[in-house]
Amino acid sequence: MALPLMPKATAVWLVENTALSFIQIADFCGLHELEIQAIADGDVGMGMQGMDPIANGQLTQAELDRCAADPAARLKLARSTNPVPTARGKGARYTPVSKRQDRPDGIAWLVKNHPELQDVQISKLLGTTKPTIKAIRDKSHWNSPNITARNPVTLGLCTEADLEKAVIVARARAAKLEKAEGKAADQIEENTED
Structure with missing residues (x-):
């Protein structure tokens, strides 16, 4: 189950502002029941400012009222209306200014030690151009x-x-190309023998 942001601050707010049981608050915040009791007694989180889960959209007032009326009910985190961040698409690779003078050295190493790499692969790997x-x-x-x-x-x-x-x-790719060239050479030999 997903937990609210800043669970202890949320627990402090729920203890101070609602009539929920310690078990309900502990279950919602992902804390132990004794921790919630310590917050209520003032032993834990004395100087902590509570965070309102209704104001930040993690809980609705209807959900809070439903659970306050039924001690056996459990709070459910509200669905966020905030947009979910997406993974960055494949694009040009950024190289910091301090490392840009090292890029030709890296290209030279790849050309020397891995001649099977195509220019496109080197370009994507190091964020450089084909003319370079x-x-x-x-x-x-x-x-x-x-x-x-x-x-x-x-x-x-x-x-x-x-x-x-x-x-x-x-x-x-090189092995596949070599295999295809081998088959083509075999076919040429068979055609010349006939």
Whole structure:
């Protein structure tokens, strides 16, 4: 069951402003019944300001009245009308200004150690462009003499998991392509033998 935000502050408000039983408040706030009793006695949360669950939309007055009338009833958290945040879409990867000068070093390392990676994969992994990757491959980059191949994971440009995932996909693609080329060569040989 979902709990209210700031459960102790909510419990303080419910103890001070309602006639609910300790069990009802404890169940709603996810606290122990003895904790609620300690709040009511003033042993716990003396200086804590209560948080009104009705004002912040976690509880309705009708729900509160229903449970106050029936001690066996349990409070239910109200459905939030606030929009639920969505996951960020796949877009360009942001690289902080302090790490941007390290990006060519990371590209050089990937080109050297993982030639199976396509430019598109490197571009997505490090947040760079295809012309930059091509310039580093051709050694025509403006800063070519100063570029040293360094692992982009240790530079903080990507995570180890993202790099491993890209390499696995690239190797699978390369194996599939090699297998297709092998079949095509076999068919050519069979056609020439006939």
